[in-house]
Amino acid sequence: MSTTRFITLAIHTYPKALTLKKILESHGIHVRFENLVISGAGIASGVRVKIQETDLPLALKITESGDSLQSGMIDVKMDGSHAVVLIPVDFSPSSLLACKAGFEIARKLKLHPVLLHAYISPYFAGSLSADDPSDSGLSPIVGESVMEVEESIDMRRESNLRMKDFRRKLDSQLKDAGLDGMDYSVSVCEGIPEDTIKEYCRMTPPTLVVMATRDVEKKGEQLVGSVTAEVLDSCRVPVFTIPENFRFTSVDSLKRLVYFCNLDQHDILSMDILMRTFAYPEVDVTLIPVNDRAGGDVKEKVGRLCDYFNKSYPTARFTTEVFSSKTFREDFEKFEKNAGLQLMIVPNKKRNVFSRLFNPGIAHKMLFERDLPLLALPV
DSSP states (O other), X not given: OOOOXXXXXXXXXXXXXXXHHHHHHHTTOOEEEXXXXXXXXXXXXXXXXXXXXXXXXXXHHHHHSSOHHHHSOOOOOOSOSXXXXXXXXXXXXXXXXXXXXXXXHHHHHXXXXXXXXXXXXXXXXXXXXXXXXXXXXXXXXXSOOHHHHHHHHXXXXXXXXXXXXXXXXXXXXXXXXXXXXXXXXXXXXXXXXXXXXXXXXXXXXXXXXXXXXOOTTTTTTSHHHHHHHHHHHHOSSOXXXXXXXXXXXXXXXXXXXXXXXXXXXXXXHHHHHHHHHHOOSSEEEXXXXXXXXXXXXXXXXXXXXXXXXXXXXXXXXXXXXXXXXXXXXXXXXXXXXXXXXXXXXXXXXXXXXXXXXXXXXXXXXXXXXXXXXXXXXXX
């Protein structure tokens, strides 16, 4: 008969422990106290706040969501506040691939797809719905020439016409893939693509952003392939990127994953987001620590993390690999070929994802040179 294992979440004075207990229990987490006693004196010097091991991801999310011990109140934001998959497009074949992947994910997660296209014109003049190209929505412009105004209107009209043509191609592709009948929205607006995407995510956070990437020879030819890294670097919602050469069928078909871990509690948060969001039935996950040091300490830490994940997610199988930071890229390439990887996962904590992976130059090359999808999970 298995028994529930309780672990220590925090150690506090008794009043602070009571406050934390109240907050945790308001979210359905069972809490136990254990007094800390000064050796030889029999005097309680503090309280261990203990929770069930299975509640750890939620408890960490709660304690990191605000200053809970000072306010006594906390607002836990588990997922994106809007049930939307945002799919930036530039009307290229790669955008069609991103749309197919985005719609597959939207169907699985019961989300609403939104296509976003941003174009650059001589000046910014608001946004325009793709369904009404006659409505220019121009703001008053002082000192601009008539030619510049007409050029901007022409670019708006052209972008909306291209979106309509793209939608015809997309609808045909969705029908062939058995995804027809899904409602979706479109937005065509003026602005720098990466800034427009980031602003959308800031103002209306989607559950997920799905973007296309191109191989290293093509990455400079069109917009989306060149802005994906910018969005990954700074976006505070999960971002799923898919290379143009990867044959994507469904999320459930991605069964061999690699997870680049930082060996801290954010790994637990990110993994919980991944497993809850995508509800993986069975999956193999290799944990690879990103650390400047190598040796027994790193191996021991990633081993403990691996044991925790295997206990917490029994339908998944977690293993570990440890590479030297000096030869990380070469070692990973060899591992990738032998392991048949299908998805790279990176936890992204505030600082940009690539500054935490080895160094930005190598990380960007890894993104564009790999024919593998990548999922960046903010924590």
